[in-house]
Amino acid sequence: MAHPADRPEEFRSDSALGAAAPWSAPGSVQPRLNRPVADRYPQIRPTSGYGDSRIRRSGPGPGAGTDHDPERSAMLTGRLVVVLSVVVGQLWALGVGVDAWMQGHTSTAWWCTGFEGLSFLIALAAWRFGPTDH
Amino acid sequence: MTDEQHPGDADGSAVDETAAEERSRLQDRLSADSLTSRRDYLRVMATVSGGLVVGSVAVSAGVLPRHGDAAAADVQPLKVVDRLRRGQAVTFAYPTEHDRAIAIRLQDGTLVGYSTVCTHLACGVLWREDRGAEGELYCPCHEGAFEPREGAVVQGPPPRGLPKVLLAERTDGSVWAIGTAYSDESRLHAACRELNAKDSGVRLGHVACPNSARS
Secondary structure, eight states: OOOGGGOHHHHHHHHHHTSOOGGGOSSOSSGGGGSOHHHHOTTOOTTOSTTOTTOOOOOSOTTTTSOSOTHHHHHHHHHHHHHHHHHHHHHHHHHHHHHHHHTTOHHHHHHHHHHHHHHHHHHHHHHHSSOOOO | OOOOOOHHHHHHHHHHHHHHHHHHHHHHHHHHHHTSOHHHHHHHHHHHHHHHHHHHHHHHHTOSOOTTOGGGGGSOOEEEESOOOTTOEEEEEOSSTTOEEEEEEOTTSOEEEEEOBOTTTOOBOEEETTSTTTOEEEETTTTEEEOTTTOOEEESSOSSOOOBEEEEEOTTSOEEEEEEOOTTOOHHHHHHHHHHHHTOSOOOTTOOOOOOOOO
16 A cells, blocks of 8 residues: 555545644654653663763764864865975985986985985874874 | 668767766776875885885996906007197997997197996987087087097087096007096096006006095
8 A cells, every 4th residue: 555645546545634644643653662761771861961971972963073172174274285395305416426426426426325314214204193083 | 750770870879888888997097096005105215215226236346347347458559540749539349249449639739538328317428619618529319518538528418527548649640548437537647546446567657646546
């Protein structure tokens, strides 16, 4: 049998009589489900909520679904800028190191390699040790 | 009304399909681009940073070939030409057949030799007597130029001077290549370094060698 809502002629006739349609009446056909909330859920006391030690999660509330840490995005951009700057510095140091090595200044080339290593550590720190993402 | 199709309609539908296909491709490309986030860039750049460290270690450890290395001191002297007159230049290969070089007799009689591999992107360097006061070694790839006395850069993008080839002239007028130098290394310094590498007991007579061990 089709749902009453799918039969507009019956809906129209019910409305015309001024009484609610049976399918739209509030409550349940099972009386036990129509008891007051306190009767249905005796575990929920008037003090339930943030003061209830059983409540571990706030659940959806004010701010739910939004960014809890708005500065996180700016920090990510900042970390990216730091790493890009480090890479630019490394490219410069590599050029200096190659020139020095080609001119026979091997120790200068190794100093440049040390600089590259330190720069990499900075880039690694900016990448791995940023604020925890949600 | 007939069922005949006008040729113009067929053309129009083909154009529409092409445009739709192009839009679809553009959308796919933009979607693919948007998949690369800032975190991805961060990871990629950190990886690039690590790659640069590896490259730098390789350079310092001596992976790249270098003109003037001590290993080249094992190469025997090479007779370049029987006689080189003023204003003349001759090309040759030294210390190996893959190392292009040039010997030049300047107008004042000075004999100079250089590698002809440009220090910018390894193009072949040409001797151009008509350029500069005494001529120039000219790289046509990117307009680089080196002065002929010391091989220093006078123009263009080369980052270093030309490496020298040590030349010697015997009493019979023949010109010999006897050694190689690093970029921007003086002839005396290179000669002393290579003599030390050979450890042949030969010394440069009364000429005092500087500290030839470059560090």
